[in-house]
Amino acid sequence: MHPLRIDRLVHRWPRAERCTLEIGALSLASGESLFLYGPSGCGKSTLLSAIAGVVDVPKGVIRVAEQDLGALRGGARDRFRVDHIGIIFQVFNLVPWQSALENVLLPCTFSQRRRVRAGDNPAGTARRLLDELGLSDPALASKPANELSVGQQQRVAAARALIGKPDLILADEPTSALDEAAKAAFVDLLARECAEAGAALLFVSHDRSLERHFDRSVDFLELNRSAA
Numbered sequence: 001m002h003p004l005r006i007d008r009l010v011h012r013w014p015r016a017e018r019c020t021l022e023i024g025a026l027s028l029a030s031g032e033s034l035f036l037y038g039p040s041g042c043g044k045s046t047l048l049s050a051i052a053g054v055v056d057v058p059k060g061v062i063r064v065a066e067q068d069l070g071a072l073r074g075g076a077r078d079r080f081r082v083d084h085i086g087i088i089f090q091v092f093n094l095v096p097w098q099s100a101l102e103n104v105l106l107p108c109t110f111s112q113r114r115r116v117r118a119g120d121n122p123a124g125t126a127r128r129l130l131d132e133l134g135l136s137d138p139a140l141a142s143k144p145a146n147e148l149s150v151g152q153q154q155r156v157a158a159a160r161a162l163i164g165k166p167d168l169i170l171a172d173e174p175t176s177a178l179d180e181a182a183k184a185a186f187v188d189l190l191a192r193e194c195a196e197a198g199a200a201l202l203f204v205s206h207d208r209s210l211e212r213h214f215d216r217s218v219d220f221l222e223l224n225r226s227a228a
């Protein structure tokens with residue numbers, strides 16, 4: 001089973017002069033981590049949005065866990081996304097008034113698959129993930145997300161993406177607010193947690209200093225013919 005397989009993908013934003021994406025092929029094996037690097041504005045976030053099924057692609061096929069996303073519509077696509085994909089956004093998109101623990105458990109409230117895969121005690125699993133990601137203090141787990149530091153919020157977002165073992169984790173430059181040492185530590189931890197959960201990791205960034213933490217790295221401008 002491939003967590004991700006992309007074939008001849010083309011995407012153009014409305015009113016854009018040219019295509020943002022023209023990608024021949026890209027695939028990820030289970031447990032594999034891929035670092036996709038490229039300059040600001042080259043289309044990395046657009047690619048992740050297409051894989052997450054939040055923007056439509058008029059041409060090409062995106063398969064997540066062997067499911068063709070183009071064959072799913074509306075609610076079915078939304079359910080598929082939360083069942084199979086964990087997403088760490090550039091801005092973490094935490095629910096600000098909910099505690100760190102409640103934020104981590106969110107996918108389990110929307111997805112039965114994630115709830116079952118989180119084990120008999122999803123709250124215990126959430127605490128373990130927070131602990132492994134460096135938020136072991138119970139006082140932090142019960143704090144509202146908007147009272148956490150940026151680095152702490154990032155760890156909550158990573159735990160939320162990982163809970164219930166989705167097949168694929170998409171990470172959109174989640175380290176931009178951190179200093180060099182914290183960045184490296186976070187990426188290392190994230191790659192390890194993904195490998196342990198058997199999830200494939202697609203991490204996009206402009207910062208090549210992070211490259212060494214991943215199994216494979218690809219230059220977005222080479223992958224994407226529209227940049228040529």
Ligand SMILES: Nc1ncnc2c1ncn2[C@@H]1O[C@H](COP(=O)(O)OP(=O)(O)OP(=O)(O)O)[C@@H](O)[C@H]1O
Binds near residue numbers: 038042047206
């Ligand atoms: N919702 C949108 N509507 C129209 N155009 C968009 C939209 N989102 C992005 N774009 C355009 O698509 C191109 C690629 O943007 P994208 O955000 O994918 O780049 P990126 O590589 O992720 O950049 P960054 O590293 O700065 O986040 C840009 O020219 C941008 O203006």
